[in-house]
Amino acid sequence: MSKLAIAMKITLETAFHTTGNLRRLGVDRALARAPEGVPVLPATTLKGFLREKAELLLQAWGHPVCTGPEPDHLCKGPEPCLICRVFGSPRWPSSLHFSDGHLINEETTSSVRAGVAISRHRRAAFPQRLFFVETTSLPSTQWHARCEGYFPSPSLAQEAAALVALAARWGIAIGGGKTRGLGWIRQIEMEARIDDQVVPEAELKAIWQAWWEGRHVAEN
Ligand SMILES: [Zn+2]
Structure with missing residues (x-):
């Protein structure tokens, strides 16, 4: 088995439209906080966001x-399919496990507010969480998040790394899905390691190129 570990640094900012989206989606507005009261970036939110972009x-x-x-x-x-292989489905347990994101600078927590709402991905046992940060007192926040999992071969682990990286970048390139209130992600930087070796950027790009040409990269 090959172990894939992805560390992400996520920079969030909130656009003005967030409030409107929240009102529309505000069916489930419980605060997303860790037990000690610190806001978290829920793992399900991050995973749902990346899965949707990849799809x-x-x-x-x-x-x-x-x-x-x-x-x-x-x-x-x-x-x-490739998406389910990496992100899972009711039939295929997810290979990748996401952890909640945590603020890099925790002193800022008092001025951050986090909200959650159910998004379009309702199939999972855990409803997908939509997360936002108000920027009235804070222009931007940075978060650390992780995901990791085991794959049958290095090439399947590499394929999963490429899929997550692609989704992360594409989401930013289009400025986020404004209709779903996800325009608040300014940047996701990530480093993927397979069996503790950093996956070079060039290898990820080669996989993206193959996908763009309609080719498959790894076989089961
Ligand atoms: Zn599928």
Whole structure:
């Protein structure tokens, strides 16, 4: 088994439209906080965000991946699609496990407010969380988040790293999905390690190129 570990540094900012989105989506507004009261970036929010970007991109590039949110639309065949292989589905336990993100500078917590709402991904046992930060008192926050998992081969681990990295960058490139109130991510920097070796940027780019050309990279 190959161990993939991805460390992310996420820079958030809030655009003005967040309030409107919150009002519309505000069906589940419990605060996302760790037990000690510190705001967290919920793992489900981050995972849902990245999964959605990955789905949209691969689909646009002609790959047969399923797209949520209804479980009916997820993989039913004997083999999971690339998205389900990495992010999981009711039938395929996720290979990657995300942890809640934590503020890098915790002194700022008193002026940060976090909210959650259910997004389109309702299939999971845990509803996907939408997260926002008010910027009235704080222009920007930075968070550390991690995900890791074990894969049957180095190439499958590398493929998963490329998928997460691609989703992270693409989300920023288009300025976030404003209709879902996700425009608050300014940047996600990430470092992927497979069996403790940093995955070079060039290897990720080679996989993106292959996907863009409609090719598969790793086989099960
Ligand atoms: Zn699938």
